[in-house]
Amino acid sequence: MARDEQRNQQQMNEALDHSLSDEEMATLHARIAASDETAEQWDHLRQTDELLRTTPMAEAPVGFTDRVMAMIATMPLPGFAKKNPSVGIALGLLVAGLFTIPVFSVALLIILSVITNPGAILTFATALFHAAGYIISLITDIIGQIESRATGTPVLIALVTTMIPVTLLWGWVLWNLVGGARGLSRRSKS
Amino acid sequence: MSQENDVLWVQQTLAGDPQAFGELVQRYERDVFNLTYRMLNNRGEAEDAAQEAFLRAYSNLDRYDQNRSFKTWLLSIASNHCIDRIRRRRLTWLSLEEPLPPHPALTSDIPGPEEATLSNEKSMLVQELLDELPADYRMAVVLRYWYDYSYAEIADMLDTTESAIKSRLFRARQALAKELEAKPVSSLNPAMEGS
Structure with missing residues (x-):
């Protein structure tokens, strides 16, 4: 009986x-x-259905769109609006060009040299080894210079360790005071 | 054509023209407001919720899949926001620290000219009936009756299964029919009586 009613x-x-x-x-x-x-059940269900089907949509209050747009104008810019695709693409292409052109040129030169003279690869490896040695000795010299200056003038260490964080902190405060990237772009537009 | 325009406005907004988003707000203000109003049963709260839904849509516009309907995406944001609000409202009611919120019927909803339609008996009766339903049942009814969405579409919007929506709508209709049975005959539209 209950099953019939359910059905x-x-x-x-x-x-x-x-x-x-x-x-x-x-x-x-x-x-x-x-x-x-x-x-009776069918009548009530049909009435409910009819009532819901025939009730019109509620209208939005007058000026709703204007209020939403005014709120959007005061909002921080969303992630997508901060991006400048044209500048991004240009920078990307520039970086790609700067890195790929020399790499490909060197690779092409090596290939050509190897094809024409197999001994060139040894010469190239030697040159590479010398260049690496030169860079390492240059870095060691710089570190040595800094070390000798630092031990000669202890104030320098104190200055570096305090001035850098303080400068960064002030930079961060100023950046937030001008409103970050959005504030800077607004100022440049105005 | 409508969806094409929507996508165009979305693209213009993404390209940095917020005024294009204004076109989308204008087009869908009624849809979003109707949903929040039917769910929250309070014009002031419904307006706040509808505004919030548009602001969320604007902030997350880059996540919108342009191959799908903008209206459906927007309404799913509004739906989730309404359900959150109802949950929060329930928590406030349960909290002994907070004063009880006034009944929706007692809140200061000063009727404006556009509310003439809403304040008629039928609309009030519908709101009374909907208010008795649990939020998830109410949402299924609203999306089905005012937006004509299929079970599959509603399930997709509310992140649940088609059978769950079918069951919610079935139970909701039963509950509404019972509620309606208890109402005086005069509260029904005369056109409906005896149909």
Whole structure:
């Protein structure tokens, strides 16, 4: 009995969604006609459905769009608006060009040299080794110079260790005071 | 054509023209407001929620998949925001520290000219009935009846299964029919009576 009622209700629900076949619809109508209780349930469901279907949309208050746009104008720029694709693409191409052109040129020269003279690869490796040695000795010299200056003048260490964080902190404060990148771009526009 | 225009306005906004977003707000203000109003049953709160939905959509516009409907995306943002608000509202009610919020019927909703339609008996009756439903049932009813979305679309918007939506709508209809049964006959539209 309870299962029949459950099945009736499910079918009524499907009927409201217009998802019953003609045959199923006819069976449902026969069941509705056979029982006052089912007929009453069907009436209430249909009334509910009709009420919901015929209730119009609520209109937005007057000036709603203007208020939303005014709020958007005061919002920090979203991530996508901060990006400048044309500048980004130009910089990307420049960096790619700066790195790839010399690399490809050197690679091409090596290939050509190897093809024409197999001994050239040894010469190139030797030159590379010398260059690396020169860079390492240069860095060692610089570190040595800094070390001797630092031990000669202890104030220098104190200055470096305090001035750098203080400068960074002031830079960060000033950056926020002008409103970051957005503030700078506004100032440059005005 | 409508979807093409939407995508065009989205692209213009993404390219740095916020005024293009204004076109989208204008086009969908009624859809979004109707959803928040039907869910929250308070015009003031509904306006706040609708504004918030548009602001969230603007902030996350780069996440919008331009192959899908902008309206559906926007309404799913509004739906989730309404459900969050209802949850928060419930938490406030449960908190002994907070004073109880006034009943929606008692809040200062000064009727404006555009509210003439809303204040009619039928619309009020619908709001009364919807207010009795749990939030997830109410959302299924609103998306089905006012936006004509299919079960699959509603399931997608609310991040659940089609069968869950079917079940929610079935139970919601049963509950609404019971509620309606208890209402006086005069509260029904005469055109509907005896249909």
